[in-house]
Amino acid sequence: MTYGAHARQGASGAEPGRSRPGGRTARTREAVRQATLEELAQHGFDGLTVEGVASRAGVHRATVHRRWRNAAGLAADALDLASDEPWPVPDTGEVRGDLRELTTMVAAHFNDPRDGAVSRGIVAAAVRDAETARALHGFLAGRHRQAAPVVERAVERGELPEGTDAEEVVRTAIAPLYYRLFISGEPVDEGTAVRAADAALAAARAGAFV
Protein backbone atom coordinates (compact mmCIF):
# COMPACT_ATOMS: atom_id res chain seq x y z
CA MET A 1 0.00 0.00 0.00
CA THR A 2 1.45 3.32 -0.98
CA TYR A 3 0.49 6.84 -0.07
CA GLY A 4 -1.46 6.99 -3.33
CA ALA A 5 -5.18 6.57 -3.51
CA HIS A 6 -5.57 2.81 -3.53
CA ALA A 7 -4.11 -0.46 -2.40
CA ARG A 8 -1.74 -2.46 -4.61
CA GLN A 9 -3.30 -5.74 -5.63
CA GLY A 10 -0.59 -7.81 -3.95
CA ALA A 11 -0.86 -5.89 -0.70
CA SER A 12 -4.61 -6.27 -0.35
CA GLY A 13 -6.33 -7.82 2.62
CA ALA A 14 -6.56 -11.19 0.88
CA GLU A 15 -3.31 -12.67 2.21
CA PRO A 16 -3.54 -16.45 2.59
CA GLY A 17 -4.50 -17.59 6.05
CA ARG A 18 -5.66 -14.14 7.11
CA SER A 19 -9.12 -14.49 8.56
CA ARG A 20 -11.47 -11.59 7.94
CA PRO A 21 -14.77 -10.94 9.61
CA GLY A 22 -17.72 -11.65 7.36
CA GLY A 23 -16.35 -14.66 5.47
CA ARG A 24 -18.03 -14.96 2.08
CA THR A 25 -19.39 -11.43 2.23
CA ALA A 26 -15.93 -10.03 2.89
CA ARG A 27 -14.50 -12.13 0.05
CA THR A 28 -17.12 -10.81 -2.32
CA ARG A 29 -16.38 -7.27 -1.26
CA GLU A 30 -12.66 -7.83 -1.79
CA ALA A 31 -13.25 -9.41 -5.23
CA VAL A 32 -15.43 -6.48 -6.23
CA ARG A 33 -12.81 -4.06 -4.97
CA GLN A 34 -10.03 -5.72 -6.96
CA ALA A 35 -12.21 -5.76 -10.07
CA THR A 36 -13.01 -2.08 -9.52
CA LEU A 37 -9.29 -1.22 -9.38
CA GLU A 38 -8.57 -3.24 -12.54
CA GLU A 39 -11.44 -1.61 -14.43
CA LEU A 40 -10.29 1.84 -13.27
CA ALA A 41 -6.74 1.09 -14.40
CA GLN A 42 -7.89 -0.07 -17.83
CA HIS A 43 -10.82 2.22 -18.61
CA GLY A 44 -10.74 5.13 -16.14
CA PHE A 45 -13.76 6.32 -14.20
CA ASP A 46 -15.70 6.98 -17.42
CA GLY A 47 -15.42 3.29 -18.27
CA LEU A 48 -16.20 1.98 -14.77
CA THR A 49 -19.54 0.14 -14.81
CA VAL A 50 -21.47 -2.25 -12.56
CA GLU A 51 -21.56 -4.69 -15.48
CA GLY A 52 -17.82 -4.63 -16.09
CA VAL A 53 -16.97 -5.03 -12.41
CA ALA A 54 -19.52 -7.83 -11.87
CA SER A 55 -18.20 -9.73 -14.87
CA ARG A 56 -14.55 -9.35 -13.85
CA ALA A 57 -15.25 -10.23 -10.20
CA GLY A 58 -17.43 -13.21 -11.06
CA VAL A 59 -20.25 -11.80 -8.96
CA HIS A 60 -23.89 -11.50 -10.03
CA ARG A 61 -24.60 -8.14 -11.60
CA ALA A 62 -27.73 -7.81 -9.44
CA THR A 63 -25.64 -8.27 -6.29
CA VAL A 64 -23.16 -5.59 -7.34
CA HIS A 65 -25.97 -3.27 -8.34
CA ARG A 66 -27.84 -3.80 -5.04
CA ARG A 67 -24.81 -3.28 -2.75
CA TRP A 68 -22.73 -0.71 -4.68
CA ARG A 69 -25.41 0.93 -6.87
CA ASN A 70 -23.10 2.55 -9.45
CA ALA A 71 -19.55 3.48 -10.45
CA ALA A 72 -19.27 6.08 -7.68
CA GLY A 73 -20.33 3.55 -5.06
CA LEU A 74 -17.75 1.09 -6.35
CA ALA A 75 -14.92 3.65 -6.32
CA ALA A 76 -15.90 4.92 -2.86
CA ASP A 77 -15.97 1.43 -1.37
CA ALA A 78 -12.59 0.55 -2.89
CA LEU A 79 -11.18 3.63 -1.14
CA ASP A 80 -12.91 2.82 2.15
CA LEU A 81 -11.34 -0.65 2.09
CA ALA A 82 -7.91 0.79 1.26
CA SER A 83 -8.21 3.16 4.26
CA ASP A 84 -8.41 0.20 6.61
CA GLU A 85 -5.16 -1.32 5.42
CA PRO A 86 -1.86 -1.04 7.23
CA TRP A 87 0.64 1.17 5.50
CA PRO A 88 4.42 1.14 6.08
CA VAL A 89 5.31 4.63 7.31
CA PRO A 90 8.92 5.56 6.44
CA ASP A 91 11.32 5.26 9.38
CA THR A 92 14.89 5.91 8.23
CA GLY A 93 16.01 7.39 11.54
CA GLU A 94 16.05 11.00 10.41
CA VAL A 95 13.33 13.30 9.15
CA ARG A 96 14.92 14.26 5.81
CA GLY A 97 15.11 10.63 4.72
CA ASP A 98 11.57 9.94 5.92
CA LEU A 99 10.04 12.91 4.11
CA ARG A 100 11.98 12.14 0.93
CA GLU A 101 10.81 8.53 1.10
CA LEU A 102 7.22 9.72 1.52
CA THR A 103 7.24 12.07 -1.48
CA THR A 104 9.27 9.69 -3.64
CA MET A 105 6.67 6.99 -2.91
CA VAL A 106 3.86 9.29 -4.05
CA ALA A 107 5.75 10.19 -7.24
CA ALA A 108 6.57 6.55 -8.01
CA HIS A 109 2.97 5.55 -7.34
CA PHE A 110 1.55 8.02 -9.86
CA ASN A 111 4.27 7.20 -12.41
CA ASP A 112 3.48 3.48 -12.20
CA PRO A 113 1.35 2.60 -15.25
CA ARG A 114 -1.24 0.57 -13.35
CA ASP A 115 -1.26 2.21 -9.91
CA GLY A 116 -1.05 5.67 -11.42
CA ALA A 117 -3.98 4.99 -13.74
CA VAL A 118 -6.12 3.77 -10.85
CA SER A 119 -5.37 6.74 -8.63
CA ARG A 120 -5.75 9.27 -11.44
CA GLY A 121 -9.12 7.67 -12.14
CA ILE A 122 -10.16 7.99 -8.51
CA VAL A 123 -9.09 11.63 -8.23
CA ALA A 124 -10.86 12.40 -11.50
CA ALA A 125 -13.97 10.70 -10.14
CA ALA A 126 -13.76 12.63 -6.87
CA VAL A 127 -13.61 15.97 -8.68
CA ARG A 128 -17.03 15.30 -10.21
CA ASP A 129 -18.77 12.93 -7.82
CA ALA A 130 -19.61 13.76 -4.19
CA GLU A 131 -19.60 10.17 -2.91
CA THR A 132 -16.16 9.40 -4.35
CA ALA A 133 -14.95 12.77 -3.04
CA ARG A 134 -16.11 11.92 0.49
CA ALA A 135 -14.29 8.60 0.31
CA LEU A 136 -11.10 10.17 -1.09
CA HIS A 137 -11.12 12.90 1.57
CA GLY A 138 -11.52 10.29 4.30
CA PHE A 139 -8.77 8.16 2.80
CA LEU A 140 -6.33 11.09 2.65
CA ALA A 141 -7.21 12.33 6.15
CA GLY A 142 -6.23 8.84 7.33
CA ARG A 143 -2.98 8.98 5.37
CA HIS A 144 -2.11 12.40 6.85
CA ARG A 145 -2.62 10.96 10.34
CA GLN A 146 -0.66 7.80 9.52
CA ALA A 147 2.30 9.79 8.15
CA ALA A 148 2.35 12.25 11.06
CA PRO A 149 4.76 10.11 13.17
CA VAL A 150 7.51 10.96 10.65
CA VAL A 151 7.31 14.52 11.94
CA GLU A 152 6.40 13.70 15.55
CA ARG A 153 9.50 11.52 15.90
CA ALA A 154 11.61 14.34 14.46
CA VAL A 155 10.22 16.69 17.11
CA GLU A 156 11.07 14.13 19.82
CA ARG A 157 14.60 13.79 18.42
CA GLY A 158 14.99 17.58 18.47
CA GLU A 159 15.21 17.83 14.66
CA LEU A 160 12.13 20.08 14.46
CA PRO A 161 10.68 22.73 16.78
CA GLU A 162 8.28 21.76 19.58
CA GLY A 163 4.64 22.26 18.58
CA THR A 164 5.21 21.64 14.85
CA ASP A 165 1.89 20.70 13.16
CA ALA A 166 2.87 17.25 11.87
CA GLU A 167 0.01 16.79 9.42
CA GLU A 168 0.60 20.22 7.92
CA VAL A 169 4.22 19.30 7.20
CA VAL A 170 2.98 16.15 5.46
CA ARG A 171 0.43 18.08 3.38
CA THR A 172 3.04 20.67 2.42
CA ALA A 173 5.53 17.99 1.36
CA ILE A 174 3.13 16.18 -0.98
CA ALA A 175 1.05 19.16 -2.23
CA PRO A 176 3.51 20.23 -4.96
CA LEU A 177 3.31 16.73 -6.46
CA TYR A 178 -0.49 16.76 -6.59
CA TYR A 179 -0.46 20.33 -7.91
CA ARG A 180 1.72 19.27 -10.83
CA LEU A 181 -0.15 16.04 -11.46
CA PHE A 182 -3.73 17.30 -11.34
CA ILE A 183 -3.67 21.08 -11.72
CA SER A 184 -0.72 22.49 -13.68
CA GLY A 185 -0.02 19.30 -15.63
CA GLU A 186 3.75 19.48 -15.13
CA PRO A 187 5.99 16.41 -14.87
CA VAL A 188 6.68 14.76 -11.51
CA ASP A 189 9.89 12.79 -11.08
CA GLU A 190 12.22 11.84 -8.25
CA GLY A 191 13.85 15.28 -8.36
CA THR A 192 10.47 16.95 -7.91
CA ALA A 193 9.77 14.64 -4.98
CA VAL A 194 13.09 15.28 -3.23
CA ARG A 195 12.78 19.05 -3.69
CA ALA A 196 9.23 19.06 -2.29
CA ALA A 197 10.34 17.07 0.77
CA ASP A 198 13.36 19.29 1.35
CA ALA A 199 11.29 22.47 1.01
CA ALA A 200 8.72 21.26 3.57
CA LEU A 201 11.54 20.29 5.91
CA ALA A 202 13.29 23.67 5.56
CA ALA A 203 10.00 25.44 6.31
CA ALA A 204 9.36 23.17 9.31
CA ARG A 205 12.86 23.80 10.67
CA ALA A 206 12.27 27.53 10.37
CA GLY A 207 9.15 27.12 12.51
CA ALA A 208 6.62 27.79 9.72
CA PHE A 209 4.27 25.08 11.04
CA VAL A 210 4.34 25.85 14.78
Place this chain on the structure above:
Amino acid sequence: MTYGAHARQGASGAEPGRSRPGGRTARTREAVRQATLEELAQHGFDGLTVEGVASRAGVHRATVHRRWRNAAGLAADALDLASDEPWPVPDTGEVRGDLRELTTMVAAHFNDPRDGAVSRGIVAAAVRDAETARALHGFLAGRHRQAAPVVERAVERGELPEGTDAEEVVRTAIAPLYYRLFISGEPVDEGTAVRAADAALAAARAGAFV
Protein backbone atom coordinates in the same frame (compact mmCIF):
# COMPACT_ATOMS: atom_id res chain seq x y z
CA MET B 1 -8.09 39.08 -13.11
CA THR B 2 -6.97 36.94 -10.22
CA TYR B 3 -4.51 34.08 -10.03
CA GLY B 4 -7.51 31.78 -10.34
CA ALA B 5 -8.48 30.09 -13.54
CA HIS B 6 -10.49 32.78 -15.27
CA ALA B 7 -11.01 36.50 -15.72
CA ARG B 8 -13.56 38.39 -13.63
CA GLN B 9 -16.36 39.72 -15.76
CA GLY B 10 -15.59 43.35 -14.95
CA ALA B 11 -11.93 42.96 -15.73
CA SER B 12 -12.43 41.45 -19.17
CA GLY B 13 -11.04 42.87 -22.37
CA ALA B 14 -14.33 44.59 -23.23
CA GLU B 15 -13.63 47.96 -21.59
CA PRO B 16 -15.43 50.81 -23.39
CA GLY B 17 -13.30 52.56 -25.96
CA ARG B 18 -10.71 49.80 -26.07
CA SER B 19 -10.20 48.78 -29.64
CA ARG B 20 -9.53 45.13 -30.24
CA PRO B 21 -8.28 43.52 -33.41
CA GLY B 22 -11.02 41.68 -35.24
CA GLY B 23 -13.97 43.94 -34.46
CA ARG B 24 -17.21 42.02 -34.66
CA THR B 25 -15.44 38.66 -34.50
CA ALA B 26 -13.57 39.65 -31.34
CA ARG B 27 -16.81 40.93 -29.80
CA THR B 28 -18.54 37.64 -30.55
CA ARG B 29 -15.65 35.70 -29.03
CA GLU B 30 -15.78 37.87 -25.91
CA ALA B 31 -19.58 37.48 -25.61
CA VAL B 32 -19.24 33.72 -25.94
CA ARG B 33 -16.47 33.70 -23.35
CA GLN B 34 -18.56 35.67 -20.85
CA ALA B 35 -21.55 33.40 -21.47
CA THR B 36 -19.29 30.36 -20.97
CA LEU B 37 -18.10 31.69 -17.60
CA GLU B 38 -21.69 32.41 -16.48
CA GLU B 39 -22.89 28.96 -17.53
CA LEU B 40 -19.93 27.34 -15.75
CA ALA B 41 -20.70 29.35 -12.59
CA GLN B 42 -24.35 28.35 -12.64
CA HIS B 43 -24.28 24.78 -13.92
CA GLY B 44 -20.69 23.53 -13.74
CA PHE B 45 -18.94 21.77 -16.61
CA ASP B 46 -21.60 19.05 -16.70
CA GLY B 47 -24.19 21.72 -17.51
CA LEU B 48 -22.07 23.62 -20.06
CA THR B 49 -23.62 23.27 -23.52
CA VAL B 50 -23.30 24.94 -26.92
CA GLU B 51 -27.04 25.66 -26.76
CA GLY B 52 -26.90 27.34 -23.34
CA VAL B 53 -23.91 29.48 -24.25
CA ALA B 54 -25.32 30.50 -27.64
CA SER B 55 -28.60 31.51 -26.06
CA ARG B 56 -26.96 33.50 -23.27
CA ALA B 57 -24.48 35.19 -25.61
CA GLY B 58 -27.12 36.04 -28.22
CA VAL B 59 -25.10 34.27 -30.90
CA HIS B 60 -26.42 31.74 -33.41
CA ARG B 61 -26.10 28.21 -32.14
CA ALA B 62 -24.64 27.13 -35.49
CA THR B 63 -21.91 29.78 -35.16
CA VAL B 64 -20.96 28.61 -31.67
CA HIS B 65 -21.04 24.99 -32.77
CA ARG B 66 -18.86 25.69 -35.83
CA ARG B 67 -16.21 27.73 -34.00
CA TRP B 68 -16.11 26.09 -30.55
CA ARG B 69 -17.50 22.59 -31.30
CA ASN B 70 -18.46 21.60 -27.73
CA ALA B 71 -18.22 22.36 -24.02
CA ALA B 72 -14.51 21.56 -23.90
CA GLY B 73 -13.81 23.93 -26.79
CA LEU B 74 -15.76 26.68 -25.02
CA ALA B 75 -13.92 26.20 -21.72
CA ALA B 76 -10.53 26.02 -23.43
CA ASP B 77 -11.11 29.23 -25.39
CA ALA B 78 -12.28 31.08 -22.27
CA LEU B 79 -8.99 30.11 -20.63
CA ASP B 80 -6.94 31.07 -23.69
CA LEU B 81 -8.53 34.53 -23.66
CA ALA B 82 -7.91 34.89 -19.91
CA SER B 83 -4.23 34.04 -20.46
CA ASP B 84 -3.82 37.11 -22.68
CA GLU B 85 -5.08 39.53 -20.04
CA PRO B 86 -2.88 41.70 -17.87
CA TRP B 87 -2.77 40.64 -14.24
CA PRO B 88 -1.69 42.84 -11.34
CA VAL B 89 1.30 41.10 -9.77
CA PRO B 90 1.62 41.95 -6.04
CA ASP B 91 4.33 44.54 -5.30
CA THR B 92 4.29 45.47 -1.62
CA GLY B 93 8.02 46.16 -1.44
CA GLU B 94 8.94 42.98 0.42
CA VAL B 95 8.64 39.34 -0.50
CA ARG B 96 6.61 38.17 2.50
CA GLY B 97 3.83 40.64 1.74
CA ASP B 98 3.92 39.79 -1.97
CA LEU B 99 3.69 36.02 -1.43
CA ARG B 100 0.94 36.42 1.15
CA GLU B 101 -1.00 38.65 -1.24
CA LEU B 102 -0.60 36.04 -3.95
CA THR B 103 -1.88 33.10 -1.89
CA THR B 104 -4.61 35.17 -0.22
CA MET B 105 -5.82 36.16 -3.68
CA VAL B 106 -6.02 32.51 -4.73
CA ALA B 107 -7.94 31.60 -1.56
CA ALA B 108 -10.34 34.54 -1.94
CA HIS B 109 -10.88 33.67 -5.59
CA PHE B 110 -11.93 30.10 -4.86
CA ASN B 111 -14.05 31.18 -1.88
CA ASP B 112 -15.93 33.70 -4.02
CA PRO B 113 -19.29 32.12 -4.93
CA ARG B 114 -19.19 33.04 -8.61
CA ASP B 115 -15.44 33.08 -9.37
CA GLY B 116 -14.88 29.96 -7.30
CA ALA B 117 -17.66 28.09 -9.09
CA VAL B 118 -16.24 28.99 -12.49
CA SER B 119 -12.68 27.94 -11.62
CA ARG B 120 -13.78 24.75 -9.89
CA GLY B 121 -15.77 23.97 -13.04
CA ILE B 122 -12.72 24.55 -15.22
CA VAL B 123 -10.42 22.40 -13.08
CA ALA B 124 -13.05 19.66 -12.99
CA ALA B 125 -13.30 19.86 -16.76
CA ALA B 126 -9.51 19.71 -17.15
CA VAL B 127 -9.28 16.54 -15.07
CA ARG B 128 -11.47 14.71 -17.57
CA ASP B 129 -10.97 16.52 -20.86
CA ALA B 130 -7.63 16.80 -22.68
CA GLU B 131 -8.44 20.03 -24.54
CA THR B 132 -9.47 21.89 -21.37
CA ALA B 133 -6.42 20.42 -19.60
CA ARG B 134 -4.11 21.78 -22.31
CA ALA B 135 -5.68 25.23 -21.95
CA LEU B 136 -5.51 25.15 -18.12
CA HIS B 137 -1.88 24.05 -18.17
CA GLY B 138 -1.01 26.88 -20.58
CA PHE B 139 -2.93 29.36 -18.45
CA LEU B 140 -1.13 28.33 -15.26
CA ALA B 141 2.30 28.25 -16.93
CA GLY B 142 1.64 31.87 -17.87
CA ARG B 143 0.59 32.72 -14.32
CA HIS B 144 3.74 31.11 -12.89
CA ARG B 145 5.83 33.26 -15.23
CA GLN B 146 3.84 36.39 -14.46
CA ALA B 147 4.20 35.89 -10.69
CA ALA B 148 7.93 35.12 -10.86
CA PRO B 149 8.98 38.82 -10.48
CA VAL B 150 7.73 38.66 -6.87
CA VAL B 151 10.64 36.29 -6.20
CA GLU B 152 13.09 37.81 -8.70
CA ARG B 153 12.75 41.23 -7.06
CA ALA B 154 13.36 39.62 -3.66
CA VAL B 155 16.60 38.10 -4.98
CA GLU B 156 17.66 41.52 -6.31
CA ARG B 157 16.88 43.11 -2.91
CA GLY B 158 18.95 40.42 -1.20
CA GLU B 159 15.93 38.90 0.59
CA LEU B 160 16.43 35.50 -1.06
CA PRO B 161 19.53 33.59 -2.21
CA GLU B 162 20.99 34.14 -5.68
CA GLY B 163 19.83 31.49 -8.14
CA THR B 164 16.46 30.85 -6.44
CA ASP B 165 14.03 29.21 -8.90
CA ALA B 166 11.31 31.87 -8.87
CA GLU B 167 8.55 29.81 -10.48
CA GLU B 168 9.18 26.93 -8.10
CA VAL B 169 8.67 29.25 -5.12
CA VAL B 170 5.37 30.37 -6.66
CA ARG B 171 4.21 26.76 -7.25
CA THR B 172 5.20 25.79 -3.71
CA ALA B 173 3.30 28.74 -2.21
CA ILE B 174 0.03 27.98 -4.00
CA ALA B 175 0.18 24.16 -4.13
CA PRO B 176 -1.15 23.58 -0.57
CA LEU B 177 -4.27 25.59 -1.46
CA TYR B 178 -4.99 23.56 -4.59
CA TYR B 179 -4.23 20.33 -2.70
CA ARG B 180 -6.86 21.17 -0.11
CA LEU B 181 -9.40 22.45 -2.64
CA PHE B 182 -9.20 19.67 -5.22
CA ILE B 183 -7.55 16.65 -3.61
CA SER B 184 -7.99 16.39 0.17
CA GLY B 185 -11.17 18.47 0.34
CA GLU B 186 -10.03 20.47 3.36
CA PRO B 187 -11.04 24.10 3.99
CA VAL B 188 -8.98 26.98 2.63
CA ASP B 189 -9.13 30.32 4.40
CA GLU B 190 -6.88 33.33 4.88
CA GLY B 191 -4.92 31.49 7.58
CA THR B 192 -4.22 28.63 5.20
CA ALA B 193 -3.07 31.12 2.58
CA VAL B 194 -0.75 33.02 4.92
CA ARG B 195 0.78 29.80 6.26
CA ALA B 196 1.39 28.47 2.72
CA ALA B 197 3.10 31.72 1.70
CA ASP B 198 5.24 31.82 4.84
CA ALA B 199 6.27 28.17 4.43
CA ALA B 200 7.36 28.73 0.82
CA LEU B 201 9.27 31.82 1.90
CA ALA B 202 11.03 30.00 4.75
CA ALA B 203 12.05 27.22 2.38
CA ALA B 204 13.27 29.75 -0.19
CA ARG B 205 15.30 31.62 2.44
CA ALA B 206 16.91 28.32 3.46
CA GLY B 207 17.99 27.81 -0.14
CA ALA B 208 15.60 24.94 -0.93
CA PHE B 209 14.90 26.27 -4.43
CA VAL B 210 18.45 27.13 -5.54
